[in-house]
Amino acid sequence: MNFSLKGRTYVVMGVANKRSIAWGIARSLHAAGARLIFTYANDRFSQQVKDLVSTLEGQDALFYECDVTDDEAVATTFEQIKQDVGTIHGLAHCIAFANREDLQGEFVDTSRDGYLLAHNISAYSLVAVSRACAPLMTEGGGIVTLTYLGGERVVKNYNVMGVAKASLDATMKYLANDLGKNGVRVNAISAGPIRTLSAKGIGDFNSVTKKIEEEAPLRRTVTQEEVGDTAYYLLSDLSRGVTGEIIHVDAGYNILG
Ligand code: NDP
Ligand code: N5H
Numbered sequence: 001m002n003f004s005l006k007g008r009t010y011v012v013m014g015v016a017n018k019r020s021i022a023w024g025i026a027r028s029l030h031a032a033g034a035r036l037i038f039t040y041a042n043d044r045f046s047q048q049v050k051d052l053v054s055t056l057e058g059q060d061a062l063f064y065e066c067d068v069t070d071d072e073a074v075a076t077t078f079e080q081i082k083q084d085v086g087t088i089h090g091l092a093h094c095i096a097f098a099n100r101e102d103l104q105g106e107f108v109d110t111s112r113d114g115y116l117l118a119h120n121i122s123a124y125s126l127v128a129v130s131r132a133c134a135p136l137m138t139e140g141g142g143i144v145t146l147t148y149l150g151g152e153r154v155v156k157n158y159n160v161m162g163v164a165k166a167s168l169d170a171t172m173k174y175l176a177n178d179l180g181k182n183g184v185r186v187n188a189i190s191a192g193p194i195r196t197l198s199a200k201g202i203g204d205f206n207s208v209t210k211k212i213e214e215e216a217p218l219r220r221t222v223t224q225e226e227v228g229d230t231a232y233y234l235l236s237d238l239s240r241g242v243t244g245e246i247i248h249v250d251a252g253y254n255i256l257g
Helices: 021-031 043-053 071-085 112-136 159-182 205-215 224-235
Strands: 009-013 035-040 062-065 090-093 141-147 184-191 246-249
Touching (some): 009 021, 021 035, 021 090, 021 224, 043 062, 062 071, 071 112, 090 224, 112 141, 112 159, 141 159, 141 224
Parallel strands (some): 009 035, 009 090, 090 141, 141 184, 184 246
């Protein structure tokens, strides 16, 4: 079996800068020979994304603006992708958001608006995006999303995002069940803490990583590249029998009691 991604096209959603997990995924897919399509929320980071992608040798990438809270934008983006490339073979959903004030203090204080916003962007978006992209996967395909241990257990400061990730995990499984009959697999990667723009200035990130360096089986944190290579596995035929699964790429931290 050939696990090259040459001749295949993947959509990567959620590159903000070179530290983004989505960027680690893009590099792994690129290294395997894939053609890439990037979407970004708004123009704020679009030039940065284009500059980054220009460093990928021989990559003839396409770019689309897509705010996942906007149903029309999601529909239009995938209609446009269909017109421009026809078939796609996979998608990486690397998108989450919660208000800063909801990522500190007590979860019990979460407002209705803050709860709905976090779930809208971080969990429902996977439903909207999967519904729009699955019809383009005419040769079968893979969808991968990014989750975190805070959706399985209570992690200090993760708060509403933990509840949204629990919803995302279940969403991933229900989508895997629906889309499997069309040859579309849906999986999640539960990444250990990585210093990205999202993680910046929130909670006590340093104390979380210190604990991981001291206690995780591998005694270190993980990198965007390691998450990227697992996404490559999940988006290639290497994982053809795997769907509805959560793979922890966290140096083994989740096995600790
Ligand atoms: P980044 O800040 O690099 O990426 C977050 C992305 O979310 C940004 O590109 C942002 O787009 C996008 N986004 C936010 N709102 C919207 C929206 N309405 N529509 C479209 N895109 C939106 O952080 P990460 O790489 O850390 O995050 C990627 C995923 O990984 C998230 O799901 C996160 O929860 C998850 N994760 C991260 C971990 C970590 O330690 N960093 C650990 C485990 C999981 P834009 O830049 O255009 O605003
Ligand atoms: C226990 C922790 C540390 C505390 C919680 C962090 C949660 C982070 C997730 C969300 C996505 C962060 C977020 O929404 C930040 C925004 O309020 C402000 N930032 C932005 O608007 C920037 C500019 C844009 C690019 O960010 C987004 N998201 O659009 C968890 C950590 C140990 C692990 C971690 C960091 C997990 C995770 O899910 O990201």
